[in-house]
Amino acid sequence: MDTMTTRTHTELLAAVKGIRNAGGTTSQMLATIARMLTNPAAPEQYEDILDAVTKTAAHHFAYERDTGPTPHPDDATYDNLTPEGQMVVIRHVIFDFGVRVQPATTLAREADTTTRYLAVAIDDSDTFELGIDGAPLPAHHLVAIAEAEEYDENGETKLFPLPNVVAILDTGIHLDDDAPELDGLLTAHGWKLIGDSDSHPDNAEHEVAPTNLETTPPGIEYHDGRPKPYYLAGRKKLDERGSLVDALLVATFTAAQATDPATSDLDHVGVEMLLVGASRAAVDDRLDFEQIVRGNAGLDCKRRLLMAACAAIDTALDVISDRATCRTCDGPAVARTTDGKPVCANTCH
Known part of the structure; x- marks a missing residue:
């Protein structure tokens, strides 16, 4: 599908929200995304692109329905998703097929x-x-x-x-x-x-x-009623110094030291280096998605970035404990692609 049109996350999200606000279905949202990605010069590619978009939605739909990696049937319309789950799936599809906008260095979009x-x-x-x-x-x-x-x-x-x-x-x-x-x-x-x-x-x-x-503090996702210790450690350092770099160093070190390296054939330093890569990638993704220049990030934005980084640390710890290796370079994996394939801290793999 080399003829696929490039669309930004913002463009796709705006179109989808317009359909949702007009009472459109999930299937109609997916079809709209496919149409926007189809090059007018190659309209015959629409069905293939729609198939790719739908399969991606199927993957996220399966997890939203707590069925694990088992894909939803190919003929599903996805229209029986709860309102809560609908935008979760749609946002994943948009993030996978849209592109990041590189913002102007003089403009912050936090507002x-x-x-x-x-x-x-x-x-x-x-x-x-x-x-x-x-x-x-x-x-x-x-x-x-x-x-x-x-x-x-x-x-x-x-x-x-x-x-x-x-x-x-x-x-x-x-x-x-x-x-x-x-x-x-x-x-x-x-x-x-x-x-x-x-x-x-x-x-x-x-x-x-x-x-x-x-x-305003960022939200803490609860796990059995208790926020993760590495989030609390990083948040304390951020509030003390206002430095996201210091907060991430503390969070990754705390998480690595609390991990049994024997479960992944790594030492504590090896685990920490993997977590540093995963957390930095999460911060960059969040900055790009919100179209905020790193130097323009205020304290409230840094708190959100720390939360995103700690979520990535949480995911990375789970993947590392599985001893998964990157599908490209055979190094230890810290995340998985939408099709479930493991990738290392170099997320372009």
């Missing part, structure tokens, strides 16, 4: 990638076993602030919370007593409501926004 948040009531102390800092949660009415993703429901755009929690607010009110108003609680912790201001947190979700973007 265009504002994260949306939901305040989610926690009226059960067992919802999260531990708080953001790893400490046990009190038996109080709590409100979790989580990153949120858009989805379409019957033509209406809504938000759903991701498992990326940025803060847990303690009302100080015992679960046996009535919960306080949400507005005052948010204000006291540096947040503000978007929309209604007289709501209570009981069994409800409300869109919120930070009053100061510079003080």
